Amino acid sequence: MSISSSSIVASVKHQVSCDLAGEVVILNVQDGVYYGLNAVGARIWSLLEEPRMVSQIHETLLDEYEIDPHVCESQLLTLLADLAAHGLVEIKQ
Amino acid sequence: MHSLTHDPPRLRPEAELLLLVASPDSRTGGSARFRSLLEAGLDWDYLVQAGWHSDILPLLYWHLNATWPELVPPAVLRRLQECFCRTSIRGLLLMNELVRLLKLFERHDIHALPFKGPTLAWSLYGNLALRPMGDLDVFVTGQDVRRAKQVLIDEGYRLDIDMDANEVNRRLETDFFLGFRAPNVDVRIELHWDLLHPRLRGGEGIDCIWDSVTWSHLAGQPVRTLRAEQLLMLLCIHGHRHDWERLKWIGDVGRLIAAHPDLNWPGIRRDAARMEQDPAVLMGAFLASSLLGVRLPDTIRGIVRNDRSLPPQMGLVCGRLFRPKHNLPGFREWQSYLELVDASSGELSWMFQPRSFLRYLAWVVTPNYWTRLELRVPRSFALLHYVYRPMQLVRRHGIALVDRLK
Numbered sequence: 001m002s003i004s005s006s007s008i009v010a011s012v013k014h015q016v017s018c019d020l021a022g023e024v025v026i027l028n029v030q031d032g033v034y035y036g037l038n039a040v041g042a043r044i045w046s047l048l049e050e051p052r053m054v055s056q057i058h059e060t061l062l063d064e065y066e067i068d069p070h071v072c073e074s075q076l077l078t079l080l081a082d083l084a085a086h087g088l089v090e091i092k093q
Numbered sequence: 094m095h096s097l098t099h100d101p102p103r104l105r106p107e108a109e110l111l112l113l114v115a116s117p118d119s120r121t122g123g124s125a126r127f128r129s130l131l132e133a134g135l136d137w138d139y140l141v142q143a144g145w146h147s148d149i150l151p152l153l154y155w156h157l158n159a160t161w162p163e164l165v166p167p168a169v170l171r172r173l174q175e176c177f178c179r180t181s182i183r184g185l186l187l188m189n190e191l192v193r194l195l196k197l198f199e200r201h202d203i204h205a206l207p208f209k210g211p212t213l214a215w216s217l218y219g220n221l222a223l224r225p226m227g228d229l230d231v232f233v234t235g236q237d238v239r240r241a242k243q244v245l246i247d248e249g250y251r252l253d254i255d256m257d258a259n260e261v262n263r264r265l266e267t268d269f270f271l272g273f274r275a276p277n278v279d280v281r282i283e284l285h286w287d288l289l290h291p292r293l294r295g296g297e298g299i300d301c302i303w304d305s306v307t308w309s310h311l312a313g314q315p316v317r318t319l320r321a322e323q324l325l326m327l328l329c330i331h332g333h334r335h336d337w338e339r340l341k342w343i344g345d346v347g348r349l350i351a352a353h354p355d356l357n358w359p360g361i362r363r364d365a366a367r368m369e370q371d372p373a374v375l376m377g378a379f380l381a382s383s384l385l386g387v388r389l390p391d392t393i394r395g396i397v398r399n400d401r402s403l404p405p406q407m408g409l410v411c412g413r414l415f416r417p418k419h420n421l422p423g424f425r426e427w428q429s430y431l432e433l434v435d436a437s438s439g440e441l442s443w444m445f446q447p448r449s450f451l452r453y454l455a456w457v458v459t460p461n462y463w464t465r466l467e468l469r470v471p472r473s474f475a476l477l478h479y480v481y482r483p484m485q486l487v488r489r490h491g492i493a494l495v496d497r498l499k
Contacts, residue, residue, distance in 0.1 A: 014313030016188055016215070018181035018222045021174050027185045029192045029312040034185065 001091050003054060003080050005073065008092040010051040015088055017045065028087055035086060040065065041079060048089060054080065104429055106133045107140040108415040114144075114153045115344035116385045117351040123160050131157075131164040141169065147340035147414055148225045151180045155223055177222055184221025187211050190280050191229050192314050197248065198233075203241050206232040206306060206317040208285070208327065209345075215311060216318075217348040224341065228272075228281035234303060238265060238286045242273075245284070249276035267291065288330055289368075290466075296369040299327070321353040322361045329377030330370045334462050337380060337410045338420075347381035350389065358393045372402075379403040380410060383434050404434050405456045421490065423499050424453050457498065458482050 003009065011017075017026040024042035026035045037045055043064070047057050058073050065072070083089040110130045113121040121127060144150045154173035157165050165173075188211040198205040208231065214224035233241045242261075253272040256264065264271060269287035274280070287298045302323045309318040319327065325346065332342035350356065365374045379397040381387040384407070389397065397403060411430035412422025422430065428449075460478035468481045490497055 012313065013310065016185065016221065016312040018185055018220065020178050020181050020222075025181060025185060027189055027312075029189060029314060032189050032193065 001084075001093065003077055003084065003091055005053075005055040005058065006093070007054050007080075008051050009048060009054055009057075009080055009084075009089055010092075011045065011048040011083075012088060012090050026088060030087065033086070035083075035088065044076065044079060048083075051092065104433065105136075105139075105415070106130045107135055107143060108411075110135070110140065111144055111147060111149060111153070111340060111415075112384050114156050115147075115149050115340045115347070117344070117348040117387060121156070127156070128161055128164070131161055137166055137169045141172065143415055145176075149340050149344065150176045151223050151225060152344070180225045181222035184211060184214060184224075184226060186278070187226055187229055187280060188215075188221060188312065190275065190278070190282075191231075192312060192316075194229075194231070194245075194248075194282070195314070195316055197244060198231075198241060201240060201244050203237045203244065204234055204303070204306075204317065205237075205241065206302075206319065207311075208232055208319070209331070212311055212316065212318070213345060216309075217345060217352065224345075228283060230283050230285060232285045232299070232302070235286045235300075238271075238284060241284055242271060245273050245282065250274065250282070251276070253281060288327055289334060289370075297367045299368070301364055301367065302327070321349060322357050323364070325349050325353075325356065325377070326361050326365050326370070326374060329373045330365070330368070333370070333373030333376055336413060336461050336463070337376070338413045340384075340414050343377070343380045343384060346377040347385040347387040350378065350381055350387050354388075354390065356390070358390065375400055376403060376406060380407060383407060384411070404431055405452060407431070407434065408453070409456055421457070421486070421497055423497055424450055425499065427453055454498070457486070 014030045015026055015028050017024050019042070020036075022039045022042060024037045024045050026037070026045070027033075028035070040061075044057060044061070047060060054076065058069075058076055061067065061072055061076065062069060080089060080091075084091055110127070113124070113127055113130070140153075141150065144153050150173055154170075154177040157170065157173065162170055191207055191211050195205055195207065207229070210226045210229050211221060214221045214226060218224050231241075242265075250273040252261070253274050261271070265286075269290050270283045270285040273282050273284065275282070291298075302319060305320055305323065306317050307320055308315050310316070328342065328346050328349065332339075332346065335342070337343055361374055362371050365371045375393075375397050378389055378393055379400070382389050382394070382397065383404075405427075408422060408427040408430040411433070412426060413420050416422055416426070458479070460475075460482045464478050464482045464485055467485065468478060470477050486494055
């Protein structure tokens, strides 16, 4: 399923994550694979604890970081697609 | 206030800081008292050593980093951060292996119940990084233990002590757990069919817990879970068995009580009494209340405040927590810990009278878990522990014991 600004996204239940001095490590307990996210990725991950529209996450990031809106949206969609491909995020249109 | 014949020394600021950190009240890190302690000129080496001994360094880092990191020497903050990261990674490793093993046991129709470790860190702290864990503890029923052992062996696990088949069978009949090490990864698991060595408990075993085991989800996986009452009872028995020598264990009890204000205390005490472990439950509640400020319901608060055996024991527990090298508080230090007891908690003036030294000595020479573990005798010979305990103290402290008791 493709992701757009109007998609609703949330982290899946079969994972557990840990803060690692600002970054985050995620364990997918279904396959035992670990993933790491940098500080910005960790912030996005924390926003995924509750189902949210991608556009809401985008707005939050624009409030908190100095970044071009188009670059931000593009990188956010890429990250979310990557997390979804690894079974860490579920997408609800 | 208590009527004092002299002023006991005050609790050192590092100890007070650690108690604040272990408190279930997450606001303590941001409190004015927390800041004033940080500004008081702490002995950071001591703080890190005592925090490490008590297994609460990740919590200490969490609070410091979230509040006033600029008041912490950079080298100390770095050291704490490293510990925090190590705990995170180890927590994830153990969580992964626990979930895998629980699925495996389930496939073999073995009822397995995780205890402490990742499940406790997740349910009480909401973060694997905040509660260090060394190994995995899993309960299985007496009927399932042999099959569970075989499942682990088939997975490449090895017993952590070399034993032949006869020795293993003897352990299964006379002990309460077996330890295993995983192949290729630093994971140790203890398979428990009881919580206390049969010789160290007088009453029934823990079979009663299986009647009301419930289910919850751990990282999306259904896992057997203890009800809060039974979990509290087992945490208290475990902490008491180890003389509460880690603040982490008192913190666990405090968080559980704080998270469940409607606990069925009469039920907890009834189950604990069947195992002759009611004193462990009262001690756990008393320590959480006196050291961490956890509010107890009136029913249990009235009982612990009137139990005059609890404050002296608490003084010894504090000595072990805050004097990790010696593991024994002197008399004056012991008195200083009694200052932590809520002034409304019964009449404590006797603690500060000259004859209280004799009471202190009486508790020092009272046999503890390690006495009973070292000198394993039938219960009818339990008086021998009172002979053995002074010898144990002399062996550990040597001639310095006399100075240490002052």
